[in-house]
Amino acid sequence: MRGSVIVNRRAAFERAAGYYALRGTTRANRRPVWGTRNLPETIDPARSTIHDPRSAAICRAILIHIEDGVSSQQKTFYIETFGCQMNFHDSEKVVGTLISEGYQQVQREEDADLIFYNTCSIRDKAEQKVFHRLNDFKKLHKEGKRFGVLGCVAQQEGEKIFERAPYVSLVAGSASYRNLPEMLVQIEAGAGRVTGLDDRETDQTFETEFTARSNPHRGYITIIEGCDKFCAYCVVPYTRGKERSRTSQSVLDEAKRMADVGYTDIQLLGQNVNSYRDPAGKMRFSELLSAIGELLGIRRVRFTTSHPRDFTKDIVDAIDAVPALCDHVHLPVQSGSSRLLSSMFREYTREQYLERIAWIKSARNKEISITTDVIVGFPGETEAEFGETLSLLDEVGYDGVFSFKYSPRPNTPSLQYIDSIPDAEKSRRLQVLQERQREIQRASYARHLGQVLEVMVEGKNAARGQVIGRTSQNKTLNFVTNGGREPDAGQYVDVEVTQIFPNSLLGKMVG
């Protein structure tokens, strides 16, 4: 690679192994401590908001069951979630765990005894943002409040957080959440510096019956945690630890429990769901997908994220065969240049990626929508290689692209590459790519004009007099009812598409 150090994949693994070894692993605390107390009724969907869950923007995710009057004796907590769906769902499990331990959730930091930030460090200077945010609450510490930093920034910065923000009492990465009840006991006993940072080599997943889902119709289930891929730019393997799957039986049991209480839409989560390996050896990923799609009451099943290297044809066959499996695949490509893909350690070429796209497009019973992630300005990306990414967008005809400027991340192999593209040039490439994608989407969304599509109702936009719906392809389809009764959130209705926009559709309810 021009102007950069060659870093190989093995070095990335060794680096990670050393990193784990340095921190050591404590196995002593691995006692499952989940109690049998009942989870109180916790759902208030009207109060739940997710602001662009894929962005690093604040995702003030979980506002559940805010009682009119919080008893003065009850311990209270506030939680704020940053980042991706995995973080959002982790917070649902953390909230459930806290409630099961006798805490009450409140919606203002001022009202809480314990304040948590579930953080993300995938891009930018996320850690600085967290420190800024913590600084805002210094004064609250004087009022006796305790602070906990959770998630990727917690894992990445570790005990340094205590040095910079001495009023923080808890620092824990996601691989330690199953020890949360024990950590809470320590905080309640007055411990000043409680950590959950040493568990990234664990084989255990964070399974809890106390998940406080904030939407009563559509819910997440984690099937695999961590990641062993070590893409050159990515912090996830260092923050979320090694890959570990749940048994298919435990996933199916959870899905069935959700179906029994009225969930119809399930999204399976993992950093790389395609490398799912049932520890009991019973089911492949595609079989697990089909089994969930066949559960009574389940109408939609999605999954994210797929890694192209591990994406196999039987997944397309399952989507094609089982009606409840949504006609949408998110298959992050990152770059259209095989040279760059190799330097990113992505383990596939442009041609192999396009082979998977051809499988998806050849589904016989469904037209499967395809979306992707792209990084622009990766170290050494030439103008011609950027052009290869643009031509790939044309060739695939994506229904959506999440695009990011490369940002160097701590501990990652690409830190040793020279970040050769100036920020202004990264911004230009990002803009060019997004404009190109807008054009592609305008043309591809036009195919929906006049179609009747089934949507799940998500809510209302009172200002516009529209109902908000989501199609099986994960597109927003807002609609009017023309004087008919407005359907409730969670209902499925048919909508005729009357207008298209770059990122959404508009229509009218039929029937």
Ligand code: SAM
């Ligand atoms: N596991 C998923 C995969 O393999 O595609 C991606 C998970 S990551 C949370 C989501 C996206 O963030 C990635 O697909 C990538 O496009 C982007 N991303 C990750 N690290 C990045 C970095 N250092 N700079 C810019 N974008 C990054």
Ligand code: SF4
């Ligand atoms: Fe990160 Fe995804 Fe690569 Fe894992 S597969 S290292 S989560 S980009």
